[in-house]
Amino acid sequence: MNTRATTFGFLAFLIALGLTFLIWSLQYDYWASFGPGAGFLPRWLAGGYLISCLALLVNELRGGPRVEFDGHGVRRIAVTIGLMAAATLATPVIGLIPSLALLMFLVAAFVEKNGVLVSIGVSIGVSIFIFAVFGLWLGVQFPEMYFFRN
Amino acid sequence: MDILANLATGFGFALSPENLFFALLGAFLGTLLGAMPGIGPSTALALLLPVTFGMEPSTALVMLVAVYSGVMFGGRIPAILINTPGDSNAVATTFDGYPLMQQGKGAQAMGISAVSSFIGGMLAVIVLTLAAPYIARVATRFGPPEIFALVVFGLSTVVGLAGRSVWKGLAMAFLGGLLGMVGPEIAAGQIRFAVFRELRGGLNFVAVVIGLFGIAEVLVRLENSIKIKHHSSTLRLLDMIPSLADMRRYSGAMLRAFGIGTLVGVLPGAGGTLGSFLAYTAERSVSREPERFGKGAMEGVVASETSDNASANASLIPLMSLGIPGSGGTAILLGALIMYGLQPGPLLFMRSPDVAWTVIASLYISMTLLLITNIIAIPLLMRLVYASDGVLNGVIIAFCFVGAYTLNFQTFEIWQMIVFGVLGYAMRKFGFPAAPLILALVLAPIGENAIGRSLMLSQGNIGFFLQRPVAMAFFLLAALVIVTPAIRALWRAYKRVTAP
Known part of the structure; x- marks a missing residue:
């Protein structure tokens, strides 16, 4: 099984998931009249998540460890x-x-x-x-x- | 005196026939599951959590805590018998446990390790009894800023739970936080990310946990066709009872390992694996014959097992006093507390003292029951493990299904479990740790509520946190936890470059 392709595939899935959360969170208020809105924390979390995933992608492009599948x-x-x-x-x-x-x-x-x-x-x-x-x-x-x- | 009176009350509840029965059942099932290679405290708790539905909260927690302690006891059994640790905490036990088994001293190693586990665990429970109420009393003065800082500190421990890749640990923690945002937002009640109608109340924590640990474990076992190899050696009951001379000989090793294990256990995220390795290394370094280690030194088994059990029980100190879980297993216990309508953290001792003290008292009882069952029932347990191994995966799946279904009496929770099972399998394959995800799934909504209330109090002024010394102390601790591995890595790199 092409292990590099599956690793990239899994990372692509994780990044797509993060983008979905980020785009979806934009429809919620970042700041409400009484304090942080419903979109405040999700945007920060989605941002941090995408940065982590991109760092992993860069590591993988440099040649990460191979994952064996039977x-x-x-x-x-x-x-x-x-x-x-x-x-x-x-x-x-x-x-x-x-x-x-x-x-x-x-x-x-x-x-x-x-x-x-x-x-x-x-x-x-x-x-x-x-x-x-x-x-x-x-x-x-x-x-x-x-x-x-x- | 307060502590003694409260503990006596706790014993009053814990010694009721019902609680005693479930403590024994939990200890037995925990040891059985712990004896199965790959099944650690998180998986065992995830599998047995649904069995506690319908029970009184204190009875349910008595059983879950007994399961948690039982897994720690059970992990050493396959480590000694077949050189395969039940979970990562028992890895150091294999170094000398299996060589002892090959030398025909398996029964002695099993007996001594059971007593070491008991002593390490019991001493840590005494520390828990004395320390947790005081820490909780101080923590009841915390306001929203301190709680938010505490959550940040708890989340910072993902660095310790991340395993080999900090980026993977961080990614999973952020993902867990995002999954925790699904459902109603606490302040305004706005529904978020509810892709299905059934998700309007949020993801079901238990279904997620059963999937990530139970189903993922089955899929990994099925892929690798993991089977336990039978060992022809027999274990005689009489050989398992250590002599007084043995106890005297290994008492120093037990005390040293208890100290290390307790210290490591109290630090969220450090984990029992680190504790058992540190205790093992420390014992080898103080030994007059360090060359025996790795070839069948009983002190190695004693150090590893004492520390493992001490750290497991010590990790209940931050959980019960501050509501901060330091591992996947304690994160599930935290989830169980919330599920049973209890307020985890400092208010647990104030609002539900009966439950808190029953759980502490039941730990004393569980440890005693575990010592007895782990000496008497080992041959029976091993037969059960061997006999069920060929059909175990289907049986685990069936229990996972029932567990997920009983959460809400809908098949939607089963679907959630399957989806997270597949995700959990993929995470295991690609080396993503599940514990940070669970930790963040539990803590993110609490943190969101706390930061919302903090910023409301300060009218949006972030500088408000600077005026709260306790909150700042937790932020600094969090920064220290995050930065320390990076500094250590830089130091190692510097030493490599400057080495002649």
């Missing part, structure tokens, strides 16, 4: 993030506990390469534990399966 590892991460997003989207439809049980099974079986029985056991066991602690003991109302409502 291709297989990055794929495992991408799959896990995708599974987390899918579980979040599925939560209002199938409920939180079933979503988590599925998520744990998929991560254990396909990302961490455990056996199917171990993965099923862990996902069911931990789901029951979560329901017992949070649902029964702490009284948390989890989202229910869409089809079971009413």
Whole structure:
């Protein structure tokens, strides 16, 4: 993986974030009649942040340390993030506990390469534990399966 | 006498069956999480913070403080057993702990290190008991200018938390400050940077913390396929109990390391890692046989662990008396105090003395429980760590999800957690420290409120700060903290150039 490009990409993201904050903060008053306005501190913070990011960019252009990425590892991460997003989207439809049980099974079986029985056991066991602690003991109302409502 | 009476009241609350149970649970879970490589106090607290929702504030804090102390105890276990420190504070423990394990003295090293951790931590709690209320009493006279100066001093410690790059630490502190600006401005109530309707109340601190530490940790583990290697050696319980002769032999090392650890812990941002390295180096320099260090010197383990635990508990002094967190872990504890509607800092002892003294009393109890569990339960803990390792990542993700969901009973907090998890992973990869971001996220809104009130009092005159000696003292301290590393670097460069 091109590590220099990813480092510059991350710095570009951080700088874009800082610019967004800075431009957005301009619509708030710098000074109000009673003292500093809503834009006072955000402008100073965004300014300091951008200066720090630019200093980092200059350091990087001079040749910063290389960051190593493992291709297989990055794929495992991408799959896990995708599974987390899918579980979040599925939560209002199938409920939180079933979503988590599925998520744990998929991560254990396909990302961490455990056996199917171990993965099923862990996902069911931990789901029951979560329901017992949070649902029964702490009284948390989890989202229910869409089809079971009413 | 006041202190003793208050402490007795604190013990009255802390010894209630409920608080005692949660202190034991926190100590056990903290040790378990601390024994997992890579999981430090910040990650452990982030993971277990949601479990405390619905509890009484004092009970929740008793459990969180026990988790915090437990992680410090637990970090030494993999450092000695498998040469992998649980967190950076236990790095110095590996230098002699693992060689001792290879020489068949692992059980003795585990026992002595547990007792050293206990003594270092307990002595620091005594210092906390005596010093924190007095510092807090002085600090209650602070007005908005002093509070603003205190916040600036707290933020200046990012230089210490920054790790290798001060620019990266500063960038993360500024970013944390900006993220702290999302939501309503305190003075006029104007909503800022609310890109989604759900952000009108601001970012959820706990969701951010769970993402930056919990999810990011899982992603790093998944990328590198981190697995704990099994060690065939067994640890016999009887070998773990140190003899009186051992205790006498290492008492000097413990006292020296306690002094160093406490001093480092009180300084915000200095961190336990620095403390344990300093104590280790000091012990080697006073030793008659310094060549044994690194090859299995028990004093090395004793020094590192005593200092690590002393600095962890000493860092609660600025947190409880001034509301200044000096590390990622104490920043999360500060966030927990705010979340439970408590006023962190000097007013904690005035407005919620029951909570403050219960927490202090529970530290004595936690340290005692930790000593017992860390001697008796080590074999069980290690089996649990080994058994859960292959499926740990999915389980951590599930707990993070539940934790984020229970914050507001909406999936929006889960999305926040995932976004900050990805950001946290990227930060770890590119060497950006997360602690300054968390510190600034907590302190920036407090600072904004304080500077607003200060400038209102002075009708916009910045020179007003010059008339406040305490505020000026904090500004000078902040400048000293920021400038010292730069001077040290220049001095090193000068010595290099002038060296023959």
